[in-house]
Amino acid sequence: MSQATTKHKFIGKQGVIYVATGEKYIGEAARSARTVRRHMPGIPILLHTDLPDAAGPEFDHVVRMHDVTHTCLDKTQCMTDFRFERNLFLDTDTLVCRPCLELFELLDRFDVAAAFEPARHPGLLSRSSLPECFAEINSGVMVYAASDTVHELFQLWLNLNHALDKSTPHLPFDQMGLREALYRSRAQFYC
Numbered sequence: 070m071s072q073a074t075t076k077h078k079f080i081g082k083q084g085v086i087y088v089a090t091g092e093k094y095i096g097e098a099a100r101s102a103r104t105v106r107r108h109m110p111g112i113p114i115l116l117h118t119d120l121p122d123a124a125g126p127e128f129d130h131v132v133r134m135h136d137v138t139h140t141c142l143d144k145t146q147c148m149t150d151f152r153f154e155r156n157l158f159l160d161t162d163t164l165v166c167r168p169c170l171e172l173f174e175l176l177d178r179f180d181v182a183a184a185f186e187p188a189r190h191p192g193l194l195s196r197s198s199l200p201e202c203f204a205e206i207n208s209g210v211m212v213y214a215a216s217d218t219v220h221e222l223f224q225l226w227l228n229l230n231h232a233l234d235k236s237t238p239h240l241p242f243d244q245m246g247l248r249e250a251l252y253r254s255r256a257q258f259y260c
Contacts, residue, residue, distance in 0.1 A: 075257055078111070078144065078150050078152070079152065079153060079215065080115075080130060080153065081153050081154070081156050082153065083112065083113075083132075083153050083154065083155040083156070083173050084112060084113040084114065084115055084152065084153040084155075084156065085102070085105050085109075085112055085113070085115070085157045085158075086115050086117070086142060086147075086148070086152070086153070086156050086157065086159070087101065087102065087114070087115070087116045087117070087158075087159060087160075087161060088116075088117045088118070088134075088147045088148075088151075088158075088160045088161075089116060089117070089118050089161050090118060090119045090120075090134065090137045090139050090143050090146045091119070091120070092120060092123055093099070093141065094161045095116070095118055095120060095123050095124060097161035097162055098116060098118075098127075098128075099125050099127045099128075100164075101159055101160075101161055101162070101163050101165070102114050102127035102128060102162045102163040102166060103127055104166070105159070105165050106127065106167050107165070107251075108165050108167055108168045108169075109165070109168050109169070109170060110164070111127045112136065112170070113130065113153070113245040114127060114128050114129050114130075115128065115129065115130040115131070115132065115152055115153075115213075116128040116130070116131050116132070116135050116192065117132045117135045117143075117147040118131060118132075118133070118134055118152070119133070119134045119135075120168060122169070123134055123150075123188070130152065131242075132150070132152070134146075135161075139236060140242035141230060142227070142230055142231065144208075144222070144241075144243060145226055145227045145230050146225075146227055147201070148213075148223050148226075149220060149223045149227060150214035150259060151219075151220070153206055154214065154215050154245075155173045155213075155215070156175050156212065156213050156215065157169075157172060157173070157210075157211075157212055158185045158208075158210070158211045158212075158213070159209070159211050160205075160208075160209035160210070162209070163172060163210060164229070165207060168221070170232075172212045173253040174222075175210060175212060175259055176212060176213070176214045178257070178259070179257045179258055179259040180213065180214050180216060180218055180219050180222070180256040180257045180258060181211065181212070181213045181214075181219060181222065181256055181258040181259070182211070182212045182213075183206045183207055183208065183210065183211040183258070184206070184207045184209045184210065184260060185204050185205070185206060185207065185260050186204060186205035186206060187207070187245055194232075199248065199249060199252050203227075203248065203252055204248075205244040205245065205248045206248060206258075206260060207244070207248070208243055208244050208246065208247050218254070218255060218256045219234070219248040219256055220254075220255065221229065221240045221256075222250055222251070222254040222256045223250075224225055224244050225254060226247050226250035227246075227248035228248040229245075229250055230243050232246075233245060233246055235253050246252050249253075
C-alpha cells in the first residue's frame with residue numbers, strides 16, 4: 070500500500086465523506102449521516118456542498134464547493150481533496166445498518182476498497198477497450214487511503230469523467246470512468 074501523501078493537511082485519522090449539491094441531496098446526506106452516528110458514534114463526518122448554510126448538525130466539517138455542475142463531476146472532484154488519512158465515502162442515498170469500522174482495516178493492505186457494481190451495462194462496457202470481464206466498481210460506498218497513488222487514481226478518474234461528459238453530456242453516473250481509471254492505475258484495490 071502507498072504511504073500517505075504529505076501534500077494535504079488532515080483533519081483526522083479516519084472519517085466519513087459525503088458530497089451533496091442542492092437541498093434535496095443535503096437532506097439525503099443528513100439522513101444517511103444520522104445512521105452513521107447511530108452505529109458509529111464519534112467518527113467525524115465531512116460534507117462537501119454548494120450550500121453550507123443548509124448543512125445540519127449531523128456534519129462535523131462542511132467544505133464549500135465552488136463551480137458545481139450538479140453532475141457526477143462534482144463528486145469526483147471532491148474525492149481528490151483528502152481531509153482524512155483514511156476515508157469512507159458514502160453516496161447520499163446510503164443507510165448504515167451496523168458498524169462498519171472494519172472497512173478501514175482493509176486500508177492496511179489496499180489503497181482502495183469497494184464492491185462490484187451489481188448492475189451490468191454491456192452496451193457501455195463494449196464501447197471501452199477494456200476487457201468486458203473487468204466489471205464496474207460501485208463508487209457509492211468506497212474506502213480509500215490518502216496517498217499519492219490514490220490521488221493519481223482519482224485525478225485520472227476525474228479526467229476520464231470530464232472526457233465522458235464531453236462525449237455524453239450530463240452522464241448520469243461516474244463508474245465508467247472509475248472502471249478505466251482502476252484498470253490503468255497502480256493503486257492496489259479490493260472488491
